[in-house]
Amino acid sequence: MxxxxxxxxxxxxxxxxxxxxxxxxxxxxxxxxxxxxxxxxxxxxxxxxxxxxxxxxxxxxxxxxxxxxxxxxQHQAPEDSVEALLESASQALTPDSQSVMRRLPPPIMAALLEQLDALPPAARLPELVQWARQQGLQLDGDSWEHLQTRLRYQQHTQHLLATxxxxxxxxxxxxxxxxxxxxxxxxxxxxxxxxxxxxxxxxxxxxxxxxxxxxxxxxxxxxxxxxxxxxxxxx
Missing domain, CATH: 3.40.50.1820 (Alpha/Beta hydrolase fold, catalytic domain)
Known part of the structure; x- marks a missing residue:
């Protein structure tokens, strides 16, 4: 099956x-x-x-x-943090876009983390994708739609394992x-x-x-x- x-x-x-x-x-x-x-x-x-x-x-x-x-x-749920989501998404970026993210001023990154943290977990990924597009970030051989689907499945798998x-x-x-x-x-x-x-x-x-x-x-x-x-x- x-x-x-x-x-x-x-x-x-x-x-x-x-x-x-x-x-x-x-x-x-x-x-x-x-x-x-x-x-x-x-x-x-x-x-x-x-x-x-x-x-x-x-x-x-x-x-x-x-x-x-x-x-x-897992015997307990993994930390459902904004930082973990950001790390998973950044790994899918091109090397150039990853460099751009690392060079972003700390206030911009702090504002992004605060913005995402204020949202319910299900709404964070679409908001992050919209922000990344506005920043001109590029994915490495992937589409934003596919990335959202893949990370959604990944999050759900973690939920299944934890429960x-x-x-x-x-x-x-x-x-x-x-x-x-x-x-x-x-x-x-x-x-x-x-x-x-x-x-x-x-x-x-x-x-x-x-x-x-x-x-x-x-x-x-x-x-x-x-x-x-x-x-x-x-x-």
Whole structure:
């Protein structure tokens, strides 16, 4: 299933992971009304798979396989600051425009920060884009419209990660980590071993977060796990 919150339907950009998982489960059960179900998710998709498994179990359905690939979540919301928004937007500028921003007089930047801080979070990005256009700033191979969409999705993803609260499960859980993820200084162990009363396996794949799905070792281990269980459900 494709990420619903990345679709053109902006109504999916609200709520939390549980509400998104409810949408996925509805679509899944339209295709396969009864379990057992086999679920697998990468990164944020792993959290969605967990929430979907919880919803299916609450409906009396069996989840025979839950795979979680390099998935973390935040235990508290990140600081929703104007400075963080400004930093994210400035990284998308051309080098020349970044230099222009750095040379702007401090009173101008202070006025911008004060102006944005007075707005509700949802209104800050459009206001920042309008200000940047007035300053003649240029994006590096992007459009202002696309930048707004991309940063909006980024902010929403952070919201989903910060508000996620995993439910207690009873299904088998299979976890894969990228070695680079575990080595990062800011890694926060989600303790997936406490997620379910069912059996758990845990593997570490030599990879980075964005390359783990390409690794042969992951493919072989995943195939072995699925071969070892009944395959009557949806994979």
């Amino acid at each position: 494709q990420a619903a919150y990345l679709s053109d339907d902006s109504t999916t950009l609200g709520g939390d992971i549980e509400s998104l998982a409810a949408l996925y489960v509805e679509h899944l059960r339209q295709q396969q009304p009864q379990g057992p179900y086999h679920l697998l998710g990468f990164s944020l998709g792993g959290l969605l798979a967990i929430a979907a498994a919880a919803r299916l179990e609450s409906q009396g359905q069996a989840v025979a396989f839950l795979g979680i690939i390099d998935s973390q979540y 996620f609260k995993p439910a207690r499960l009873s299904c088998p859980v299979h976890v894969w980590w990228a070695s680079d993820t575990l080595a990062q200084a800011d890694f926060a162990d989600p303790h997936w071993e406490d997620l379910s009363s069912g059996p758990l396996t845990r593997e570490v794949i030599t990879a980075q977060h964005l390359t783990i799905l390409e690794q042969r070792a992951l493919h072989e281990q995943l195939a072995a796990r699925l071969t070892a269980i009944a395959t009557h459900g949806a994979v």
